[in-house]
Amino acid sequence: MSNSNLPNYLEYKGKYKGLLGWIFSTDHKRIGLLYLYSVMTFFIVGALLGLLMKFELIAPGKTIMEAKSYNAIFTLHGITMIFLIVIPGIPAILGNFFLPIMIGAKDVFYPKLNLISWWLYILGAVVALSSQFMHGASPDTGWTFYAPYSFRTQSNVLPALIGAFILGFSSILTGINFIVTMHRLRAPGMKWLKMPLFPWSLYGTAWIQVLATPIIGITLLMVVAERVLNIGFFDPALGGDPVLYQHLFWIYSHPAVYIMILPSMGVISEVIPTFARKEIFGYNAVVISTLLIAFVGYFVWGHHMFTAGMSETSLFAFSFLTFLVAIPSAIKTFNWLATLYKGSIILKTPMYWAVSFLFIFMIGGLSGMVLGSLAANVHLHDTAFVVAHFHFIVFGGVGFGFFAGIHYWFPKIFGRMYDASWADTGWLIFFIGFLTLYAPMFYLGITGMPRRYYDYVPEFHPANIISSFGAFIMIAGLAIIIINLIRSAKKGPKAEESPWGGKTLEWTVSSPPIVENFEEIPEIK
Amino acid sequence: MYSNLSNFSEGVDNAFVIIFSVIAVFLVGLTVLLIYFLFRYSEKRNPQPTPIKGNMWLEIVWTIIPLGLVLGMFYYGWMAWIPMLSKAPENSIEIKTTAQMWSWKFEYENGKRTDTLIIPLGKPIELIANSPDVLHSLYIPAFRIKRDIVPGRITTMWFKANREGEYNLFCAEYCGLQHSYMKTEVKVLSPEKYDEWYIDTTAAVALTSIPGAAGLKIIRDMGCTACHSLDGSTLVGPTYKGVFGHEVDVITNGKERKVIADAEYIKNSINNPNDDIVKGFNKGLMRSYKNELTDDEIEQIILYLQTLSGGKE
Ligand SMILES: [Cu+2]
Numbered sequence: 001m002s003n004s005n006l007p008n009y010l011e012y013k014g015k016y017k018g019l020l021g022w023i024f025s026t027d028h029k030r031i032g033l034l035y036l037y038s039v040m041t042f043f044i045v046g047a048l049l050g051l052l053m054k055f056e057l058i059a060p061g062k063t064i065m066e067a068k069s070y071n072a073i074f075t076l077h078g079i080t081m082i083f084l085i086v087i088p089g090i091p092a093i094l095g096n097f098f099l100p101i102m103i104g105a106k107d108v109f110y111p112k113l114n115l116i117s118w119w120l121y122i123l124g125a126v127v128a129l130s131s132q133f134m135h136g137a138s139p140d141t142g143w144t145f146y147a148p149y150s151f152r153t154q155s156n157v158l159p160a161l162i163g164a165f166i167l168g169f170s171s172i173l174t175g176i177n178f179i180v181t182m183h184r185l186r187a188p189g190m191k192w193l194k195m196p197l198f199p200w201s202l203y204g205t206a207w208i209q210v211l212a213t214p215i216i217g218i219t220l221l222m223v224v225a226e227r228v229l230n231i232g233f234f235d236p237a238l239g240g241d242p243v244l245y246q247h248l249f250w251i252y253s254h255p256a257v258y259i260m261i262l263p264s265m266g267v268i269s270e271v272i273p274t275f276a277r278k279e280i281f282g283y284n285a286v287v288i289s290t291l292l293i294a295f296v297g298y299f300v301w302g303h304h305m306f307t308a309g310m311s312e313t314s315l316f317a318f319s320f321l322t323f324l325v326a327i328p329s330a331i332k333t334f335n336w337l338a339t340l341y342k343g344s345i346i347l348k349t350p351m352y353w354a355v356s357f358l359f360i361f362m363i364g365g366l367s368g369m370v371l372g373s374l375a376a377n378v379h380l381h382d383t384a385f386v387v388a389h390f391h392f393i394v395f396g397g398v399g400f401g402f403f404a405g406i407h408y409w410f411p412k413i414f415g416r417m418y419d420a421s422w423a424d425t426g427w428l429i430f431f432i433g434f435l436t437l438y439a440p441m442f443y444l445g446i447t448g449m450p451r452r453y454y455d456y457v458p459e460f461h462p463a464n465i466i467s468s469f470g471a472f473i474m475i476a477g478l479a480i481i482i483i484n485l486i487r488s489a490k491k492g493p494k495a496e497e498s499p500w501g502g503k504t505l506e507w508t509v510s511s512p513p514i515v516e517n518f519e520e521i522p523e524i525k
Numbered sequence: 526m527y528s529n530l531s532n533f534s535e536g537v538d539n540a541f542v543i544i545f546s547v548i549a550v551f552l553v554g555l556t557v558l559l560i561y562f563l564f565r566y567s568e569k570r571n572p573q574p575t576p577i578k579g580n581m582w583l584e585i586v587w588t589i590i591p592l593g594l595v596l597g598m599f600y601y602g603w604m605a606w607i608p609m610l611s612k613a614p615e616n617s618i619e620i621k622t623t624a625q626m627w628s629w630k631f632e633y634e635n636g637k638r639t640d641t642l643i644i645p646l647g648k649p650i651e652l653i654a655n656s657p658d659v660l661h662s663l664y665i666p667a668f669r670i671k672r673d674i675v676p677g678r679i680t681t682m683w684f685k686a687n688r689e690g691e692y693n694l695f696c697a698e699y700c701g702l703q704h705s706y707m708k709t710e711v712k713v714l715s716p717e718k719y720d721e722w723y724i725d726t727t728a729a730v731a732l733t734s735i736p737g738a739a740g741l742k743i744i745r746d747m748g749c750t751a752c753h754s755l756d757g758s759t760l761v762g763p764t765y766k767g768v769f770g771h772e773v774d775v776i777t778n779g780k781e782r783k784v785i786a787d788a789e790y791i792k793n794s795i796n797n798p799n800d801d802i803v804k805g806f807n808k809g810l811m812r813s814y815k816n817e818l819t820d821d822e823i824e825q826i827i828l829y830l831q832t833l834s835g836g837k838e
Contacts, residue, residue: 068702142699148658149699149700152658152659154807236675237677242660242675243675276566278574278576281579281580282579282580282583282584283578283579284579307672308673309672309675309678309680315606319599319602323596323598324595326591326595327588327592335579335584337555337559338579340562340563341577342571342575343562343574344566344567344574345562345566347567358559359556359559367548369598370545374605374606375603375604375609376537376541378606378609378669379669379670447666448664448693450664450695450705451697451699453705454704454705
């Protein structure tokens with residue numbers, strides 16, 4: 001309110017007007033919104049692709065499409081969801097918007113680099129998606145691009161790989177930017193251990209982005225070189241080793257799971273204390289577990305390859321470390337629960353999302369224990385159980401965290417409030433749909449249905465019907481949530497500065513924030 | 526659970542039961558606690574929050590207890606896994622297994638070939654598997670076994686079946702277009718019935734007296750029908766129906782031309798499949814069978830193809 005005479009970032013007019021004023025803006029808040037709109041657009045596409053797959057699987061045999069289309073659709077669904085949505089997701093949207101404000105800075109340390117990251121993201125997306133529209137068939141390798149099939153297939157794999165490569169750069173640049181921002185721009189008096197938990201989670205994430213992403217970059221380039229120049233890295237026909245590809249791929253892609261989930265945990269660590277009206281239980285333990293996850297997460301990639309024929313020693317080590325990496329996540333869960341103890345809990349939309357996050361995340365994490373066990377993994381590897389597990393973690397964990405965050409910060413971002421009863425209805429339908437969709441897939445996996453199956457034997461039919469039915473429910477909930485938010489961003493009632501009584505710095509600035517966030521950089525006592 | 530259909534299923538199912546019990550206790554316990562907190566400490570029942578910063582001892586306790594539990598889970602998983610790693614017993618029946626896009630091929634010690642895995646009850650079976658094209662994974666859910674088959678390597682796995690019956694055998698590693706159709710059955714026979722089946726080669730002999738029957742058997746056993754139909758429908762490759770002796774549009778070295786599908790053409794298409802690509806189909810999908818089919822066997826196939834085109838050329 002003290003800021004009300006200065007223009008907010010939505011109204012501000014710079015060098016360019018209209019759309020140009022957005023796509024060339026270096027304001028971290030506008031860039032955050034650019035990511036929000038682009039990621040949400042891709043997300044809707046990805047979700048509809050998922051719906052098509054579930055439609056196809058509602059009955060054995062052909063339902064609505066041929067095997068060829070099904071394979072292309074699950075590949076596109078994977079590439080979009082992983083590379084365009086959950087990896088950039090929370091850091092690029094909510095992190096860009098709130099990281100500087102929460103540490104008391106006017107912007108990120110390299111605002112121009114930040115804009116370049118978004119442009120690279122768009123470029124990568126366009127290149128990756130061009131594979132759908134070019135002459136020839138859509139890629140049909142799955143998002144993992146396993147060798148040597150990715151060399152055999154006649155489909156447009158190259159643009160998809162090059163797109164993923166460019167997206168990797170976008171991710172690295174965002175990571176570097178965030179690390180430097182937190183090292184250099186914390187407000188006077190904000191010691192490391194006074195930094196809020198959402199920035200802390202972004203810090204852990206950023207290090208993974210910077211250190212792990214180059215490996216996938218190199219790997220993808222090796223595949224390109226092998227396809228174009230016939231250099232034998234991975235294809236046995238050229239003297240290469242397909243298992244080497246899997247190692248390199250998962251050295252990145254497993255830590256990438258933590259790039260996805262850590263920021264979501266950060267959001268939850270903000271939302272729960274606010275709505276329990278209490279500070280987080282065991283701040284230090286939560287920070288340490290964030291860093292532990294980021295660190296140990298590097299050494300467990302081999303659990304994606306238990307059946308690929310590794311040595312006894314590596315199997316022992318990878319299974320052991322996989323169980324260990326569960327511990328810091330468990331610690332976080334206990335601290336979130338303990339934060340509720342003796343709180344004074346207000347149940348509003350963001351809190352519904354946060355509480356359901358806890359439930360979904362527990363199922364996701366605990367089902368990971370089953371997969372980490374060597375003997376059980378042999379049976380479950382590459383089955384629907386794995387698909388259910390990672391959708392609980394990657395879609396549930398990241399999605400519920402993201403929706404908790406967007407409903408939490410929405411009044412700050414747009415300066416307007418959404419319709420709470422529609423938001424709660426959307427949440428409930430989505431939550432029920434989510435469980436109905438993915439829980440039966442655990443059962444399907446246990447009874448032996450392999451993943452990436454276009455068709456299946458009759459004994460898998462009943463559970464598939466329930467699962468497909470859940471997909472329809474979930475999409476209905478999603479539609480309600482998104483329509484409600486879009487409508488409210490324009491027409492919702494004006495929001496206060498601090499509608500939930502949050503304690504972090506973003507709640508001290510006006511809604512929406514002014515161009516450089518603070519009139520005066522705050523001092524932390 | 527505990528169907529005990531193979532020598533490994535009990536260990537795997539044990540690990541399952543132990544891990545599922547632990548996680549069920551956690552999931553139910555924590556969920557109940559969560560709901561209780563939401564209820565007991567709601568704004569209405571507890572208007573004034575009590576500030577608590579944390580508790581070192583609690584943090585230590587809830588680090589140590591899960592640590593102990595996950596080590597236990599790890600241990601059971603490891604113990605059940607060790608026997609799978611062990612070498613197959615000396616008296617195992619060795620079956621050469623080929624996983625290929627998109628069918629399975631099994632070859633027995635006496636040269637008998639099948640597309641379903643036929644094994645005797647209670648005897649150790651060793652599968653010696655390879656793939657001529659891409660990654661596949663041999664998965665028999667009922668037996669709780671799975672192993673990736675990596676091209677360029679020989680992969681071995683062994684097991685014993687504990688009960689007679691028919692079980693699904695799937696390919697679990699995505700391998701392209703017809704991945705979900707790369708499935709077959711495991712038939713577990715009593716040792717007597719198995720021996721009968723194994724020794725009996727008369728069935729094949731009887732069949733050869735009908736023209737083309739032996740060729741059809743080769744086509745089936747080699748998995749050709751995964752890509753080439755016998756009834757005129759289009760799959761990944763051209764159908765066999767009505768090909769022999771007729772004119773075909775092919776692409777040779779990038780140029781379109783017409784050829785007559787005679788014996789020589791068929792033979793070359795089996796041995797060097799990428800020389801002439803039938804118009805409308807993709808190059809590079811089929812591999813050469815030069816080292817897998819003898820000239821005699823190709824003759825048999827040609828005999829059979831003639832019956833699909835209504836006689837000789
Ligand atoms: Cu296969």
